[in-house]
Amino acid sequence: MVHIAIVGAGNVGREIVEELAAQGKHQITVFSRKAELPEFSNxxxxxxxVDYKNRDELVDSLKxxxxxxxxxxxxxxxKTQKALIDACIAAGVRRFAQSEWGQRSDAYLPGQEFKREVHRYLQDINADRQVLEYCxxxxxxxxxxxxxxxxxxxxxxxTPLFLSVKEKQAIQVDDGADWLVFTDIQDMAKVVARAIDYQGNWPEIGGMVGSRIKMKDLIKLVENVLGESLTIHTVKREDLxxxxxxxxxxxxxxxxxxxxxxxxxxxxxxxxxxxxxxxRGDIDVEPSWNKIMPDYEFTDIEALLRRALPQKS
Known part of the structure; x- marks a missing residue:
């Protein structure tokens, strides 16, 4: 059993917290900056x-x-994560997972700069030797x-991306040959839980792949599950x-x-x-954790959709 601190337990973080708690292997503490603390049934x-601006308090909380x-x-x-990283080092924390949980952080999407900045900070800290293991x-x-x-x-x-099974519409670029990676968030939470127990060094870039598929093939798959065609809208890359x-x-x-x-x-x-x-290939991540955990069976897109969508009689 080890002690895990979760920083930010809403939305994505909540999925991870609840999975770790359900497994019951480790001590779990959720850090919150809010005066009104979140409640958990487990x-x-x-x-x-925790006050992330108070270094001494943060270090003490991480011991x-x-x-x-x-x-x-x-x-x-x-700023919050840099303060956390510094406090982790001072407190002797072994591992740190930055707020990533999506496509590659070098993907130039709106709102991604803070991820690149934190990654560079971790790289600089570990430039000469490993000071803090991270992924x-x-x-x-x-x-x-x-x-x-x-x-x-x-x-x-x-929220829907690229297509809508309700509106039965989809959008693709040119011939739809771009590769995309999708992973069920519950699989991701389970992989994170397994990563806690992994005895080797975490990979710096910890990609995982539930399904890797071209956009045009994704549209065909969805049409097959729905049993009807989607209206497909096409845009040109040069126009984008x-x-x-x-x-x-x-x-x-x-x-x-x-x-x-x-x-x-x-x-x-x-x-x-x-x-x-x-x-650009920014959503085509590497299967790093798949290789480390070859026995783990990820949910694929077709299985998830057939489970989720109403079945026609």
């Missing part, structure tokens, strides 16, 4: 209020902790998004690169922090970046 989860898993949101994320857990995109609006997660808020792409349709954005009346405008602003990330 009595094995402790919650501690005896083996692994820190960070899933802090974008607001002040790089960037990269599941690509959560395949749970593909089932929207049918929920396949306990806590992750989902020039910032001149006309998107006749975008997947409906669903996010609790974005007012409903603003969601389509926000989707039209950011979705071209996701399309470009696909054609």
């Amino acid at each position: 009595p094995g989860i402790a919650v501690k209020r 005896g902790v083996n692994t820190v898993l960070s899933s802090v949101s974008i607001d002040s994320a790089s 960037l857990f990269q599941p690509g995109l959560f395949m749970n998004y593909l089932a929207y609006p049918y929920k396949t997660t306990r806590y992750l808020h989902i 690169e020039k910032g001149q792409a006309h998107l006749p349709w975008v997947p409906p954005l669903s996010h609790p922090k974005i007012p409903v009346e603003q969601q389509e405008a926000v989707a039209r602003r950011i979705f071209p970046e996701f399309l470009m990330a696909g054609v």
Whole structure:
């Protein structure tokens, strides 16, 4: 048994916390900066209020902790994580997972700069020798998004990407030959739990692959599961690169922090970046953890969709 500190336990972090708690192997403490601490039904989860600006308090809170898993949101994320990293080193923490949990952090998507900044900080600290073992857990995109609006997660808020099984529409770039990686978030949480017990060094870039598929083949797979065709919209890469792409349709954005009346405008602003990330290969992550854990059976897209979508009689 080791002591694990979870920093940021909403959405993605909550999925990881609950999986670790359900396995019951380790001591778990959730760090929170909020005055009103989150509540968990599992009595094995402790919650501690922490001031990330108070170095001495942070170091003291981390004493005896083996692994820190960070899933802090974008607001002040790089400052918070740098403070955490410094405190981890001072407190003798063995392992640190930065707030990654998606496609490659060198993918130039909106809101990714803080991930690149924290990664560079970890690289600089470990330049001469390993001071703090760390990993960037990269599941690509959560395949749970593909089932929207049918929920396949306990806590992750989902929104459609690239296609909508409800509206029966999809969008692709050119011939749809770009490779994408999708992983079920519950598989990711289980891999993280296994990684805690892994005795070797964590890979610096910890990609994992539930399904690797070309966009055009993803559309065909979804059509096969639905038993009907999707309306396919095609945009040109050259138009995306020039910032001149006309998107006749975008997947409906669903996010609790974005007012409903603003969601389509926000989707039209950011979705071209996701399309470009696909054609650049930014979502095609390496199967690092698959190789370390060859016995683990990941959920594939077809299995998840057939489980989630209403079946026709």
